[in-house]
Amino acid sequence: MAVIETQGFKLDNSGKRIVVDPVTRIEGHLRVEVNVDDKNVIRNAVSTGTMWRGLEVILKGRDPRDAWAFVERICGVCTGVHALTSVRTVEDALKIKIPDNANIIRNLMHATLYAQDHLVHFYHLHALDWVDVVSALKADPKKTSELAQSISSWPLSSPGYFRDLQARLAKFVESGQLGPFRNGYWGHPAYKLPAEANLMAVAHYLEALDFQKEIVKIQTVFGGKNPHPNWLVGGVPCSINLDATGAVGAINMERLNLVSKIIDDTIDFIDKVYVPDLLAIASFYKDWAAIGGGLASQNLLAYGEFPDIANDDSNNSLLMPRGAIVGGNLKEVQPVDLKDTAQIQEFVTHSWYRYGDESKGLHPFDGVTEPNFALGAATKGSKTAIDSLDESAKYSWIKSPRWRGQPMEVGPLARYVIGYAMGRPEFKEPVDKVLKTLDVPLTALFSTLGRTAARGLECSWAAHRMRHFFDKLMANLKAGNFATANVELWEPRSWPAQAQGAGYCEAPRGALGHWIRIKDTKIDNYQCVVPTTWNAGPRDAKNQIGAYEAALLNTPMAKPDQPLEILRTLHSFDPCLACATHVISPAGEELTRVTVR
């Protein structure tokens, strides 16, 4: 291949090819192939979604009120986000207004997910990219204690605490059964933390694993279980009963107190453990503020989230604003409309699907998803044993969405930069503070480190918003407003013969949209365009690259056979592949089967 130039990047696949498959510590199945030059710098990147499940056609002909449960199962990590988007989509199509309490409870449940999901991502999916577990064995527990106490008032910080943990870790390592730490990249030269910081981080890895399960209990209170709580078109399923007979069977004072306590504990953990750890670890990896930027300095998209006014998705209501930044122009945040067929389109030129005309994209209202698993001539291996892919042909189960023809990055960084560009102080002030603390310029945001830092800030933001939503709920209850569901249009016989609508969401990983067409009370068409589709999608008809591929370019690798640097940048996006690859042919035809032996 000749060198391809696109969006200010150069793609050169002439160097040594490295394949990482499976990419681990993500949701779902992702493969990445890169070419490195003779100095081990990445010069070409190929992102491939390696699974495909199919949910949209499964929805066809079903009751729109059931759709949330199906699409919720697109993803169990960002559990609930598709369900929330779905009930919004159906309500938009049928013009159902939800009560204020339902809006508040949904916001509270969604902020709960942000807090838990970001926390788990940082410690359990991302931290091992930066933290050398084995190095923690060399730490001085007393110095570890001093380090911990210098950055936070979190009480679990005594020398004895860290000494005990280190002893247990030593015994674990000596057992020779390393479990999930087996074959890790321990001792890799790209690990820069002192042993004490590693020990502290290992302690918090374990504490966060214990604590995250507490946060989600808020979803359990209102939704009955987690993962996959229950939702309802027209409101929320839980009723509120503070005074009367049967209050023990509904949301009552005891339940509200449980929620309130969890909110306090969540704010405490995130502000005293997660955020200080993030800043401490980042201070040793400032070189990563200049690596992995990709599209972040160019194109960013957010649909907005947390409507503070029920049934109002304007930026007056959305606590996290909606908008698009194109070409790195922070002076102009462009308006975004999910129903404008000229704005959001999906391409399949390099995806394993077939369009009549693959030079054009399709808006989700008119989406077509017909599978076409075909490999390019330069593929190495066979159809069922692929050694390396041919990116000049089709190479992913993910489509390529574009906004007004542009590839966009979505996620916490996009949300923060858009909020920052709009001058909203709750985004601008913490960003400026972090930049000052780390002594890096604004452009440092557009990097692997910037993405990871934005997620941490957002986690804290979400935890504090949980308190805001809870206080609003209590104010309503004090004023005697207990309504949680609007059933006026619950019965399908009250619906029009045909309707269509769109629902928005900012999932923890970025902009999420659903589109529905309802005909004779059943789903006629259902489409989802999800965050990881935006970020992980392959090239489009013009060979424009998506966010993952762009972000990996020009990254130097210390040891190409140990892909730590690739993992750092990919994990900074928090990949969620089940979300990205849920689509399916409208015909749903059965293809070749493998023989069951």
Place this chain on the structure above:
Amino acid sequence: MSETFYDVMRRQGITRRSYLKFCSLTAASLGLSPLMAPRIAQALETKPRTPVLWLHGLECTCCTESFIRSAHPLAKDVVLSMVSLDYDDTIMAAAGHQAEAAMQQVITDYKGNYILAVEGNPPLGEDGMYCMPGGRPFVEKLKHAARDAKAIIAWGSCASWGCVQAARPNPTTAVPIDKVITDKPIVKVPGCPPIAEVMTAVITYVALFDRIPELDRQGRPKMFYSQRVHDKCYRRPHFDAGQFVEKWDDEGAKAGWCLYKVGCKGPTTYNACSTTRWNDGVSFPIGSGHGCIGCSEDGFWDKGSFYDRLSGIKGFGIEANADQIGLAVLGVTGAAVAAHAAVSAIKRGAGGGKGESAPSERQEG
């Protein structure tokens, strides 16, 4: 040297005395003679942790997410102390070749002595390439890992039944794992996802007792899946009394009445939700006002709307009566006693168990 289960328990502050007591209780709970307790103790003292390979097919990772919510034991204690979770793409440090090598090392070094846990399922369409980790069909990876496993656990409704991707028209031809692993017993732990503490209980049971739990005819552990959600539901008295939620957020909903008429599938769903409950016992779907959607049942996606009453289920012919009783109760409070009697009589009449959608053994009539 390898750490044994006994070491782990001692390390966690369990005294020798408590440990032996644990072994006695274990023997008793298994229905074994007290003479077996020393043998259990000895087995646990000398055993290295059992390696676990946790594979992911077509799935949404909700099973893993549920697992890490376990309150007792804590997920960290299971994966770091009770078993050795040597392969799980969702949490393992290694990626790519190093990850695949970890799996192969376990298969080689612990041949016939590791547990295979499967989340999700294999699609058979497109030569298996709808799920192609490592550039190969997942179904091949699954069969390879199954060949030398000593026990296999099917996590969740995907691995057990097929779940959402296998709902009509099942476009990828996703199949439960027992369609491709046919020569080994499989412990099915269905649910979307299963309850966290049920998952950790099953895996610790297999690791500690070195055997699979007693299963029903569908392969589910009897200890958690032999009773219907309805059988132990705290709202059951309202069902018996004919007190039903008629519309969302009505007076019945506020009073915590039965959700049968807004579609609850508790009467046909075998799971431990109403007893073990969710997230350290905080609640369960019915407890938070939504009916059970039957997520641990085979084919639950294709049994009509989640808001349809169970009228279509054969052998569950109380629908008309439930309506009448509900109306009567709304009209005259004093009718409740008579209504209870009426429902009870109907229940006895329908109690033969024939035509139940789930063929498990019934624990009560």
